[in-house]
Amino acid sequence: MERLDQLFVLLKKIILQFAESFLPAPLLPFLSILVSITAIAIFAPLTMMYLTWLERKVIGRMQNRFGPNRVGIYGLLQPIADGIKMLTKEDVIPLGADRVTHFLAPVAVVVPSLLLFSVLPFGRNMTAVNLDIGLLFFIAVSSIGTLAIFMGGWASRNKFSLLGAMRAFAQMISYEVPLVLSVVTVVMIVGSLSTEKIVEAQSGWGGLRWFVFTPWGFVGFMLFFICSVSEVNRTPFDIPEGESEIVAGFHTEYSGMKFALFYMAEFLGAFAYSAMAATLFLGGWQGPLLPSWLWFGLKTFCLVFTMIWLRGTFPRFRVDQLMSYAWKFLFPMGLSNILAAGIWYHTPFPLSFIFATWILLLSFIGLSRLNPTGTRLERRTYRFAE
Amino acid sequence: MELFFYLLATLTLLGALGAVLLKNLVHCALSLILFFAGIAGFYILLQAEFIAAVQILIYVGAVATLVLFAIMLTQNVIGETTLKGLGQNRWWALGISLVVITVLVRAIQHQTLPSFLPEGRVTTNEIGHTLVTTYVLPFEVISILLTGAMIGAIVVAMETKKNKQQATGDRRRT
């Protein structure tokens, strides 16, 4: 059991011990880093490949069709076929494009989403880099992706690309605020930014100490999840790449491998945000019987599945709805959630539960009342088609 | 360590130079981002990881975005947004900058600086505690300043009814 739990840690140890026999001592720390990086670099594209397969399969089932089923059993080799197709496609750069920026954008979008994986605790003792400021690192790095998307959209010299890029900009900045606010509650209660400490703080009581079971944790989890769906530009928040409005948004002018990199960044982001939500609110790798990394994988899988489910269920937001949802609902909700977490921290147990629940319920009801449900649009006047 | 320092220094200086010398405004802003990231690298080198993360979050995540937004709102958005280059006072500016560099570098060279590296690092916990105990007054003042700046920025940049009419009028005319 213990062996199985620490499988990957032991594997790394064996590799390091084997290397010790012929490598000089000063190189060993670098080798340790290299092994971790290699593990992430293999794991991340594999995840991405099978997430695309999963998404197509699940969406297919939801729409009453089979999804990919030609290549391999259950279409399991489909991602590989897709990869070959992407690699052999012609790489088109628009004539007017800003070549350097156009080339750099896909790179700049993938690197941060790979960096996100370095602070995730995949299992017991399985954080690649146990940073003191892990959570802050996660948020800081994830904010770089916005700029990469802008670079891609601007460098393409295409109005749809630029529109998509500006939409992505506005959306991701707006949703980052409630995202950070929802995370602040966890940091307040745990008193640390390290992802490992956050997981440790949720141990015990047979899973009842997961933060999602507290009032502030539940609201925080919902806020975090909604905002993370928006941060990775997935449906129903996919207005930056809405096909029916602006062709494909910021990656209209990308083809071949560069397009695949944008696609990869989206899926890696979806996975990393789900994993972070599991770490922050669902107890991370903790769970009975099964090995820790499997528990982590299961929780993350459930959240990723929910993201796909959302995509199969909801229509796209309108731009004004999107903005008012972030600023008029999620943002004040995040603020009152911080108040609730503060009260939770400073009052004894049964009272704290009641107070926090009431604060959150009242603010939820109040905010839904204050926000008008049906938006009255101005009467549209047509200038040319009258 | 040394290699890392020189690499970072080159990157940061190139970024800063690009930000003030390039012709295309968006290129300037992108090169400014390189500069911000380089400074964050310096902070990591100096064992100030928390400040480095804050630098990335605020400068790369927010300030650069604001700058790009301002460029998009004030320039011809698509196509060549090249500038007419430098003003007439560039030679004066160059002279002044060179004088500043000489004076500062001379001052640094003639000073006996501490060369001893103390052990131990500053933890995030310590920063947080000091921020709400010893430095609680500056902290509060800063938060008032931020609120004021935010309200001010919104009020200044807000489209009032009058200049909105003006803008639509302009659009009709053209």
Place this chain on the structure above:
Amino acid sequence: MIPLSHFLTVSAVLFAIGLYGVLARKNAVIVLMGIEIMMNAANLNLIAFSRFLPANRLTGQLFALFGITIAAAEVAVGLALVIAIFRMVKTIEVDRIEKLKG
């Protein structure tokens, strides 16, 4: 180990570059970017000193933190002003903004 003077020299050169940007460029956004470069150079100084002076490690980092916050506030107000000016006179070249009346 890298001596303190190296960091200070880099910071001095960065400061001068920022100053050049402020003085030589005509575009208001680039002037603001130059100011940001100068502020970052100052912050680099603070952090470098805080690393080498054992007594003031925390103070240096906190001052850099305050500096970053102030720079963020400054850039927000500055860019809002740039946008407001652009709306009024349709240019953001600093030497062509000469009207005192809107």
